[in-house]
Amino acid sequence: MNKKKKTNRLVAILLSVLLVLGVSSFAYANEATQGVAETSYTESTGEGKEATVEPSESREEESQEFVARENEGLENDASGLEPEEAIDVDQNGVTGEEDAVIVYAAGDEYIVTFDPDDGTPYPTWFKTTVPDGGLVTSRPVDPQQDGYIFKGWYHSLDGNGDPVFWEFATDTVTDNTTLWAAWEVGHIVTFDPDDGTPYPTWFKTTVPDGGLVTSRPADPQREGYVFAGWYHSLDGSGDPIFWDFASHTVTANTTLWAAWAEAPIAHLTYTVQFDSRGGSAVNAVTGIEEGSTITSPPQPTREGYVFTGWFVDETVTQKWNFAVDEVNSDLTLYAGWTTVGNGNNENSGSNENNGEKESSGTNTTSEVKPPKTGDSALDTGLYILLAVAAGAGVVTLLARKLKKEKQNK
Structure with missing residues (x-):
């Protein structure tokens, strides 16, 4: 019996000791934590001086300010900075919080961000800093998007869901602001030169529904052919029906083809x-x-x-x-x-x-001397005498022949 009592007393004493030790450890840990939180410390400013950091300044806030200043390229002096959460907000007000970043405007300046609403990522969006109450004097070039027509920059939607455009001449900035690109659905008109060039190089323009084609490429060139114009279809005979840029309107995506005629053969x-x-x-x-x-x-x-x-x-x-x-x-x-x-x-x-010797122009044939008058008459008389003598001889012969014939009879 006495042995059992002694055992119970030892167990009770052991539990009491453990309890006292646990309470003491908790109290000591709590006191140590409070001591650290309440202890001020000093940091170097980088200029040979030290600054006291009060316990109310949390390390997390200090780190956040430093990162924000580094991101925006601001001075290390954090005075006058007020954080604003610049997040990706689409036209319908949906917040992409996973892409949220913290940006700061210095003093009384605000950041104006231009969202082109064409799928480009936020870091590439155009941003400008404007003084409180100032006009937006800097903006990006008008964006381009196939199948759409850029109408301007708007800051909100009215009750009908239509964009309220920012008036750059009068609207002033009083807070960090996002302006969105307003797009109107249009029709793409593509010009096919039909000369073997690849599709990506073809000229394209976007036209409002029911509008005229006011922009077109320079007339193409093709060896051995003459450009005749742009046509949209062929008639029953297979001849091109040309697009009339003065009257034809666009009601759907359209392709215009270059019409070519064989060039006439150039004769030498x-x-x-x-x-x-x-x-x-x-x-x-x-x-x-x-x-x-x-x-x-x-x-x-x-x-x-x-x-x-x-x-x-x-x-x-x-x-x-x-x-x-x-x-x-x-x-x-x-x-x-x-x-x-x-x-x-x-x-x-x-x-x-x-350089050749010129002829004198005189007759180059051999000179023929004219006959003397006396010589010519002598020759003529001689010819006559000979003829008479010959005639007389012939007559004499004939007479003798006739005489002999008579004697023989």
């Missing part, structure tokens, strides 16, 4: 020059189509000479026949001449202009 033309070789000038004949004949030009003149025709070579040996000879290249024809009284062609090409 030639020129024939005439070298009169000392004679009067003769005009050239130009614009002669290949394979054509030409008409003989007016004959040149040259004092003391007779024109004998046109020749292909300068030695005037190959005469040009205007009736059959064809022109297949640029060429020069040379005049042929003969001196007065000479039936031979002047092949020497005598021409003072080309």
Whole structure:
């Protein structure tokens, strides 16, 4: 019995000791935590000075301010900064909190953010800082989006859900502001040059529903063809129906094709020059189509000479026949001449202009002396005497023959 009592007392004492130790440990830990929280400390400012940090400044807040200042490129002096949460807000007011960042405007300045509403990420959006009550004087270029027409920047929607546009001339900034791009659905008009160029390079423009096509590419070029215009369809005969830019309107996405016509074959033309070789000038004949004949030009003149025709070579040996000879290249024809009284062609090409010795113009045939008058009469009388003698001899022979015939009878 006594042994059992002693055991119970030992258990009670042990539990009491454990309880006292647990309470003491909790009290000590709480006192230590409070001591740290209430203890002020100093940090270097980087200029050889120290600043006291009061216990009310939490490490978390200090870290948040520092990160925000680093992100915005502001000064390390945090005075006058007020945080604003700049988050991705779409036109319907849906908040993309997972992309939220903290930005700060310094003093009395506010940040104006332009949301193009075209799927581009937030970091690429245009942002500008505007003083409190100031006008927005800086903005991005108008965005572009296939199938849509940019109408302007708006800051809110009215009761009908229509955009309320920002008036850059009068609206002032009094808080951090987001402006959204307003888009109108349109129709894409694509110009197919039909010359083998790839689709991404084709000209495209967006036109409002029922609007005219006011923008188009320069007329395309294609070797061997002539551009005839832009057409939208073919008629029953397969001929193009051209788009009338002055009257046709767009009611759906549209493709216009380039119409091409084969270019006419360019005929080669030639020129024939005439070298009169000392004679009067003769005009050239130009614009002669290949394979054509030409008409003989007016004959040149040259004092003391007779024109004998046109020749292909300068030695005037190959005469040009205007009736059959064809022109297949640029060429020069040379005049042929003969001196007065000479039936031979002047092949020497005598021409003072080309350095050859000019003919004197006198007759170059052998001189024939006229017969003397006396000699001519003597010869004539001699011929007569001979003729008479011959006649007399013939008559005598005939008479003798007749006489013998009579004697024989």
